[in-house]
Amino acid sequence: MMFQQSSRSLLDASKKSSSFRWTSSVGRTFSSRSPQDWVTTEETDDPSIAILKMNRAPANTLSLEMCTEISKAIKELESNKKTQAVILTSSLPTIFSAGLDLTELHNPDKDRLPAFWGAFQQLYFDLYGSRLATIGAINGHAPAAGCMLALSCDYRIMSKGNIGLNESKLGICAPPWLGQQFIDTIGLRKAELALNMGTLFDTKAALDIGLIDEIVGEDDVMDVAKTRASQWVAIPAPARVACKELTRGRQLNELKENRKQDVDHFCSFVNQEAMQRNLGFYFEQLAKRKK
Numbered sequence: 001m002m003f004q005q006s007s008r009s010l011l012d013a014s015k016k017s018s019s020f021r022w023t024s025s026v027g028r029t030f031s032s033r034s035p036q037d038w039v040t041t042e043e044t045d046d047p048s049i050a051i052l053k054m055n056r057a058p059a060n061t062l063s064l065e066m067c068t069e070i071s072k073a074i075k076e077l078e079s080n081k082k083t084q085a086v087i088l089t090s091s092l093p094t095i096f097s098a099g100l101d102l103t104e105l106h107n108p109d110k111d112r113l114p115a116f117w118g119a120f121q122q123l124y125f126d127l128y129g130s131r132l133a134t135i136g137a138i139n140g141h142a143p144a145a146g147c148m149l150a151l152s153c154d155y156r157i158m159s160k161g162n163i164g165l166n167e168s169k170l171g172i173c174a175p176p177w178l179g180q181q182f183i184d185t186i187g188l189r190k191a192e193l194a195l196n197m198g199t200l201f202d203t204k205a206a207l208d209i210g211l212i213d214e215i216v217g218e219d220d221v222m223d224v225a226k227t228r229a230s231q232w233v234a235i236p237a238p239a240r241v242a243c244k245e246l247t248r249g250r251q252l253n254e255l256k257e258n259r260k261q262d263v264d265h266f267c268s269f270v271n272q273e274a275m276q277r278n279l280g281f282y283f284e285q286l287a288k289r290k291k
């Protein structure tokens with residue numbers, strides 16, 4: 001990995017508290033195959049390009065275990081010297097990732113919460129700072145932390161769905177490092193408006209403000225992603241890595257130096273009664289939406 005980060009204690013803690021079937025505070029039961037199946041990697045016909053697929057139905061939400069699995073997959077790909085690029089995508093039909101798993105935030109387990117945020121921070125380090133060229137093949141909705149996954153890629157193509165940082169609609173605010181990623185991508189004024197309003201952009205609007213780089217047809221996503229990956233891989237790897245360090249190194253180091261404070265800040269923010277009320281309300285609306 002280009003920007004080596006240490007998170008052993010947090011991730012070790014996460015392993016102890018893993019649970020894969022639980023009932024949420026609004027009474028819905030989540031179950032799935034084991035976390036090992038939530039993320040898969042595939043080879044392509046070019047040995048330098050791999051695919052990383054998120055398969056956590058129904059919405060590829062980022063729980064502690066999901067963050068850990070994605071991080072693990074990135075590290076495994078990086079450990080193969082031949083691999084120079086990864087295409088990040090979803091195997092779900094309409095959702096890239098619905099962001100943080102709200103069951104982690106609402107009525108949280110006090111011991112698990114810091115480990116959860118540590119795993120989310122680690123995912124940012126691993127994806128945003130990867131030595132690999134990263135192509136986001138965004139084939140569905142990508143709100144909030146789903147948008148973070150997209151923003152952490154080097155190049156973003158999108159076929160359908162909405163993307164953006166909608167945290168304010170949940171009564172919360174993106175952490176400074178995610179907000180900064182957004183500002184660095186689309187510029188301060190556009191980010192200011194979008195963050196305050198919690199705007200989710202359709203593909204056209206996202207392209208207009210520079211949140212994505214290209215709109216592609218649904219059937220062309222993987223072909224275009226492979227073509228773009230080949231173009232990135234054609235740049236000599238030391239140059240690519242140095243460019244990434246130039247544009248992302250400061251932000252990554254800033255969080256690295258403030259990691260513990262960021263976890264503490266997150267935990268005290270989320271544990272506030274008003275935050276819990278807002279999250280509970282949003283979560284209930286989400287669950288009721290279809291009914």
Ligand SMILES: CCCCC/C=C\C/C=C\C/C=C/C(=O)SCCNC(=O)CCNC(=O)[C@H](O)C(C)(C)COP(=O)(O)OP(=O)(O)OC[C@H]1O[C@@H](n2cnc3c(N)ncnc32)[C@H](O)[C@@H]1OP(=O)(O)O
Nearest residue numbers: 058059098099100101102141144145172173174175266269
């Ligand atoms: C300065 C202080 C710093 C402190 C920081 C504090 C907090 C952290 C802040 C920011 C970081 C990031 C935060 C987040 O990511 S919060 C999550 C935000 N995500 C959303 O708002 C998306 C919510 N989901 C949707 O809008 C829709 O699901 C969708 C993505 C548009 C897809 O719609 P569709 O109709 O296709 O699917 P469903 O709505 O039926 O969803 C399927 C299924 O999944 C459940 N679900 C969806 N999203 C989540 C989620 N994020 N967490 C948990 N569960 C989710 C949904 O309820 C359905 O469940 P069901 O049981 O009904 O099948």
